Structures are given as structure tokens and as C-alpha cells.
Amino acid sequence: MEWSDADLVQQTLTGKITAYDELVNRYHRPVYQLAYRMLDNREDASDVTQDAFLRAFAALGSYRQHANFLTWLYKITSNVCIDRIRARRGLQPESLEAEREKGFEPAAGMESDPEMLSIRDDLEDAVGRAVQSLPDRYRVVVVMRYLEGVSVNEIAARLAIPSGTVKTLLYRAREMLRSKLRPLLALETK
């Protein structure tokens, strides 16, 4: 018999630590995936995954049974990731001019990127790389919006920035990704 997440949480709360082991076995992969997509670093992703599960364990009493456990875990994970990224640098968008100076111009396509051209036969891998190549603040909103499935308003609340800023970040990020992937998209349609 397979226990539901809510059952396992309840068992953990009554002191059965092996129930939490099962939750770790079930969800460490998607949590790691989210952390890796946000941080673009395998070691950091492992640290954050462990940190997220420890925080969830400590806060298990506040988990509401009707909520989806993975969604709750994702929220904790993305908060840990955001703290780490904030420690590196801010999440506010810079002007397009500043970004162009740094080489993040949206129109900069893959044609000039030999590394990306070398993997054109693996479109999905290229998508992953394209997301990883985004600057932190863009990558965070893209991952939260399209991998985690969080609404714009929820992203704004979690990042403590206006929802208009989130939309701007998403807009620019989508344009950057489209430009980077455009040659592969053209190949796909041929």
C-alpha cells in the first residue's frame, strides 16, 4: 500500500522518521531540478535541496493537509534559492542598455554562439542551456513561472517586487530565449 503525502506527513509528526524518508525519496528529484534551474550550479542545487527538506521538516507542523505537499516544498525551495541569489546580487531588472553592455541583448541569437550551435541536434538540451544562460533575475522568474507554475502575482509577492517588474522580466526573458532558440526552432520546422 502506498501512503499519501498527507499520511506520511502525519506519521512524521507522530515521530515516525521513516515516513519523512519516503517523502525525501519521492521529491528530492523535482526539488533538485528546480534548485538547479534557478541556481545553475549542481553543488548549490544539492545544498539548497537539503536545506529545503530540513526547513520543511522543521516547519511540518505548519503544513496544511489540504495543500499539495510538492507545491509547498517548491515554495520553500524557491525561497531558499532567492535568498542565495539575493546574497549574490539583486533581482531588480536593469535597463536594456545596461544589459546590452553586459552581452544580454535580447536580439543576440545563437548564430554567434558556437557552443549552442554544436548542440543543435539536441533541442531539449539546448532549451535547458538557454534557460541556464539567462541572468539570475530572469532565470528565477522564468523557472518560477514555467517550471513551478506560479502566477505573476505570486512571484511578485515572493520576490517582494511589483508585479509590473515581474512582467517586464518575463517579457525580456521570453525574448532572450526565443532569440537564442530561434535557429533550432527553424530547424525543427524544416
Added chain:
Amino acid sequence: MSFEFQHDNPLELRCRPHQEAIHRLLDGELTEIERERLTDHLMACRHCSQRFLEMRRTLQMISHAPAINPPADLAANIQNAVRSQAAISSTQTNHHIARTVTRPVTIRNDGLDAVLTVQERLIFSLCLLAAMLAILKIPLFESALGGLWSVILATSQLMWTYLTDIPILGTLLQITASALGGAFHILSNAYSTTFSGLTLLVNLILDLVIVLIIGLAILQARRSERATYR
């Protein structure tokens, strides 16, 4: 909100509002009228329709990005870290029992798979003691019902298991029990020699003790409730 626009073909300025509309469509923000207007434009403009399809396909691919395998020992490392944290929490609980009395304490030695707080154990034990003394009054003054002793003994053993499981308090109880045992021996001697004279006094004392114990149980229950909802 206005977006800074980066168009592939700067000459097609008429497409600019529709490019913004594509993004707003992807954000789920277009009204029905705006959506119809955009659809009409996409039907007519090959450039914008291609851009829309590229954007939509890009987002589809992002949503289905390939899985990244975590390190093989990650789950085991997390499980070990959780166990360490649980052990630290448990140690801290024992050292600060007075301040963390509402933390769940697993019952040991009684075979029950349940959790009671220290207050709940104390309240339960005090209630058992009150019940035991109330029963004790019957054989004392009715001089019968000897079978009740087995009930009393079983109850007191269960109560003892609960009480001695509590750190610090358990030790104090064992010391107190030794002292009370001596006192009870003296009292029972006195009772047997001066049965008629002391009957009324012992009855009164037992009544007072029962009332006192019930009062203590109520007090503990109220403290426990306040601590739980603080």
C-alpha cells in the same frame, strides 16, 4: 505598463502593439476583444504569426525541459541530515523541558504508538490518582471489596509508567514515593490500632487530597491550553 520593444524588422512599426499583445496573451491578460483583434492580425501578418509560434514553442519546451539527475547519494544525505536535526531537537527538548513542555514526547516502555505532551501525562496521572484514592476509600470504610486492589495496583502501575517517563520529574517522584511509602506505613499502623478514633479524620484527609488533586489537574489543563495556543 509599457515594454521596451525589440523588433526583428524595425520597418514594421505597425506590428509593434501586436507584439506586446502576444506577450500579454502568454501572460493570460488579454480581453476577449483584444484576443480577437490579435487573432485577426496574426491571420494577416506572416511575420507576427511566425513570432507567436516561435514564442509559444519556446515556452512549451521550457516547461518540458529535460530532467537533471541529482547526485546518487543526495537522498541519503538529506535523510541523515534530517535525523541529525531531529536528534538535536530532542536533546534540546530534554535540556529545556520546563520551557518546551508542549513539545510531543514519545511514550516508551508501554508499547503504545502514541504521543502525549508532558502536561497531558501529568493531568492523566493526577486523574488516575484521584480515582484511585476515591476507590481506596471504599475498602477502608466498607472493609470489603478486596478485589479492587488488583484494579488499584494495575492503575497505579500504568500511572507510574507515565510519570517516571518524564525527565527530572520522574526522578523526583521516585524519591517522593519512597518517603510517602514510609508515611503510609506509619499511617496504616496508626489506623489499625486506633481504627474508630481516626476513621473520621482519615476520611476527611482523603476527601481533601482528592479535591486538591482534581484542582491541580484543572490548573495543569489550563496551563497546557494557554501554552498550546500561545
